[in-house]
Amino acid sequence: MESSFSMTEKDFLPQPYTKVVNKGSITWQAPSNIALVKYWGKKEHQIPANPSVSFTLNNCKTTTTLNYEKKKSPSQDFDFELYFEGKIKEDFKPKITTFFKRIEHYCPFLKEYHLTIKTENSFPHSSGIASSASGMSALALCVMSLEKELDPGMAEEFFNRKASFLARLGSGSACRSIKGKIVVWGKHDGIASSSDLFGVEYPGKVHEIFHNYQDTILLVDKGTKQVSSSVGHNLMHGHPFAEARFKQAHKNLEALTNVFQTGDLDDFMELVESEALTLHSMMMSSRPYFILMKPNTLEIINKIWEYRERTGMPICFTLDAGANVHVLYPEKHSEIILEFIKNELVAYCENEQYLCDRIGDGARRIEN
Ligand SMILES: Nc1ncnc2c1ncn2[C@@H]1O[C@H](COP(=O)(O)OP(=O)(O)OP(=O)(O)O)[C@@H](O)[C@H]1O
Ligand SMILES: C[C@@](O)(CCOP(=O)(O)OP(=O)(O)O)CC(=O)O
Numbered sequence: 001m002e003s004s005f006s007m008t009e010k011d012f013l014p015q016p017y018t019k020v021v022n023k024g025s026i027t028w029q030a031p032s033n034i035a036l037v038k039y040w041g042k043k044e045h046q047i048p049a050n051p052s053v054s055f056t057l058n059n060c061k062t063t064t065t066l067n068y069e070k071k072k073s074p075s076q077d078f079d080f081e082l083y084f085e086g087k088i089k090e091d092f093k094p095k096i097t098t099f100f101k102r103i104e105h106y107c108p109f110l111k112e113y114h115l116t117i118k119t120e121n122s123f124p125h126s127s128g129i130a131s132s133a134s135g136m137s138a139l140a141l142c143v144m145s146l147e148k149e150l151d152p153g154m155a156e157e158f159f160n161r162k163a164s165f166l167a168r169l170g171s172g173s174a175c176r177s178i179k180g181k182i183v184v185w186g187k188h189d190g191i192a193s194s195s196d197l198f199g200v201e202y203p204g205k206v207h208e209i210f211h212n213y214q215d216t217i218l219l220v221d222k223g224t225k226q227v228s229s230s231v232g233h234n235l236m237h238g239h240p241f242a243e244a245r246f247k248q249a250h251k252n253l254e255a256l257t258n259v260f261q262t263g264d265l266d267d268f269m270e271l272v273e274s275e276a277l278t279l280h281s282m283m284m285s286s287r288p289y290f291i292l293m294k295p296n297t298l299e300i301i302n303k304i305w306e307y308r309e310r311t312g313m314p315i316c317f318t319l320d321a322g323a324n325v326h327v328l329y330p331e332k333h334s335e336i337i338l339e340f341i342k343n344e345l346v347a348y349c350e351n352e353q354y355l356c357d358r359i360g361d362g363a364r365r366i367e368n
Contacts, residue, residue: 007161007195007197007198008197009197012106012162012165012166012197013105013106014106014107014108014109014147014151015151017109017150017151018150018151018152018153019149019150019151019152020070020150021068021070021146021149021150022069022070023068023069023070024067024068024146024149025065025066025067025068025368026065026066026068026142026145026146026365026368027063027064027065027066027142027365027366027367027368028063028064028138028141028142028145028363028364028365028366029061029062029063029064029138029363029364029365029366030061030062030064030134030135030137030138030141030177030178030362030363031056031057031058031059031060031061031134031137031177031180031360031362031363032057032060032061032062032123032129032130032131032133032134032177033054033055033056033057033130033133033173033176033177033183034054034055034057034130034215034318034320034326034328035052035053035054035173035176035275035318035320036053036054036055036256036271036272036275036318037050037051037052037053037249037252037253037256037271037275038052038249038275038276038278038279039052039172039173039185039186040232040233040236040245040279040282040321041233041236041237041239041242041245041246041282042172042233042236045169046102046168046169046172047196047197048172048185048186048196049236049242049246050186050245050246050249050250051184051185051186051187051188051191051194051249051250051253052173052176052184052185052186052249052253053182053183053184053185053202053253053256054173054176054182054183054185055181055182055213055215055328055359056176056177056179056180056181056182056183056359056360056361056362057215057357057358057359057360058357058358058359058360058361059122059355059356059357059358059360060121060122060123060129060130060134060217060355060357061121061122061134061138062119062120062121062122062131062134062135062137062138063119063120063122063138063366064117064118064119064135064138064139064141064142065117065118065119065142065368066115066116066117066139066142066143066145066146067115067116067117067118068113068114068115068116068146069113069114070112070113071112071113071114074111074112075111076111077111078097078100078101078110078111078115079111079113079114079115080093080096080100080114080115080116080117081115081116081117082096082117082119083116083117083118083119084119084120085119085120085121086118086120092135095132095136095170095171096117096139096170098170099136099139099169099170102169102170103140103143103166103169103170106162106165106166107143107147107166109146109147109150110143113146117139117142119135119138119139121134121135123217123355124219124222125224129217129320129322129324129355130173130177130320132170132171132173132174132229133167133171133173133174133176133177134174134177135170135171135174136167136170136171136174136177137163137164137167137170137174137175137177137178137363138363139167139170140163140164140166140167140170140174140178141163141167141178141363141365143166144159144162144163144166145365147162160178160179161198162198163178163363164176164178164179164198164199165197165198168185168197168198168199171229172185172233173185173229175198175199176199177199177362177363178199178362178363179199179201179361179362179363180201180359180360180361180362181201181202181206181210181211181359181360181361181362182201182202182206182210182260182359183199183200183201183202184199184200184201184202184253185198185199185200188250188253188254189250190253190254190257191203191204191253191257202257202260204257204260204261205260205261206260206261207260207261207262207263208263209263209265209330210260210263210330210359211331211359212330212331212358212359213328213329213330213331213358213359214327214328214329214330214331214334214337214356214357214358214359215326215327215328215357215358215359216326216327216329216337216338216341216354216355216356216357217324217325217326217327217354217355217357218300218324218325218326218327218341218345218346218348218349218354219324219349219350219351219353219354219355220294220296220297220300220323220324220325220348220349220350221294221296221322221323221324221350222350222353225292225321225322225323226290226292227283227290227292227321229321232283232286232290232321235283235286235287235288236282236286238287239282239285239286240285241282241285245278245282248278249275252271252274252275255267255271256268256271259271265314265330266314268314268316269308269314269315269316272316272317272318272328273316273317273318275318276317276318276319277319279319279320279321280292280293280319283321292321292322292323293319293323294323296323296348296349297319297323297324297325299348300317300325300345300348301317301325303344303345303348304316304317304327304345307340307344313329313333313336313337313340314329314330314333315327315328315329315333315337315340316328316329325345327341327345331358338356341354
């Protein structure tokens with residue numbers, strides 16, 4: 001296979017299929033991810049305006065089963081039904097139809113099948129915990145497993161790379177949810193294997209402090225956010241601070257690669273929190289402007305700062321495009337930090353709900 005630096009869209013076009021497959025079922029479980037350097041702003045065809053890097057999560061995940069049955073002849077439109085948590089879910093279908101249209105060129109076999117998609121998430125969707133990332137990566141992996149049935153000789157590395165390539169076309173951040181534990185997406189000079197087309201496992205040395213990093217997600221607001229990420233990305237076109245922001249993301253990624261090596265948590269925390277606040281400041285300074293943080297988001301941030309100042313514990317926060325707060329800390333301090341979270345932060349969550357997660361290894365296939 002081509003090395004990732006030279007791969008282009010053409011490399012993902014289908015090869016002649018060697019097998020006929022009539023009917024079957026495939027299940028994949030794919031995690032969400034939390035960006036440390038944020039993807040915010042994109043060009044045409046889901047190409048990111050700047051590189052991003054994320055921790056793959058472990059417990060926040062989607063499980064998707066794809067049942068497929070070959071039809072007598074291919075249809076004009078994609079022929080699929082969607083069940084979310086056991087019920088037909090019409091409002092998730094448009095995103096999936098868009099996804100199928102975008103990948104049709106690379107997976108032309110899709111229209112030959114009647115597809116039934118059954119999916120569920122282990123966490124609330126559409127509230128800034130990247131359900132689109134786990135949802136689209138799980139579906140992309142199911143599609144790739146179907147392609148592998150048609151082309152059994154496909155190499156594993158190509159399988160994973162194309163799954164990430166397809167997932168990106170469903171939702172940009174989804175391309176970072178195929179593999180663990182740290183994934184980079186977007187061309188960046190300091191990381192030769194990086195690509196705008198798919199996510200790659202962070203290739204550098206990672207200090208052991210990050211090996212089992214914890215992420216406790218505080219559910220400040222479980223409701224659907226008022227502006228989707230896709231709309232938010234588009235508001236970076238013509239944004240007065242866009243170019244400076246894109247440059248800053250490169251600089252922060254470079255700084256983070258150094259931090260991954262040294263394990264300097266002061267630098268890590270400063271960088272990660274600054275990225276989260278910059279993301280939200282981009283939303284606040286776009287036209288139209290919007291605020292996705294809630295009063296309790298700010299209460300939690302202030303409490304974290306106060307606690308860090310008081311105890312010296314390496315605890316920091318990050319945010320995605322929503323009100324919920326991801327609290328990040330090394331595993332060796334879990335006991336004491338969880339105590340603080342339960343005693344002082346959980347009161348700010350909707351129905352006192354929070355999710356304990358940690359850095360994970362990526363998606364896995366479940367045998368049906
Ligand atoms: N299991 C799933 N299978 C397929 N699509 C899903 C699944 N879960 C969520 N989605 C899609 O993702 C959409 C939510 O994505 P959106 O970007 O608005 O929010 P999010 O993923 O929670 O937050 P973030 O901005 O952090 O990515 C849903 O409306 C739905 O279309
Ligand atoms: C704030 C973010 O979570 C934005 C995620 O955006 P999406 O990947 O959800 O957007 P689309 O490509 O339009 O589907 C930051 C990040 O995960 O890098």
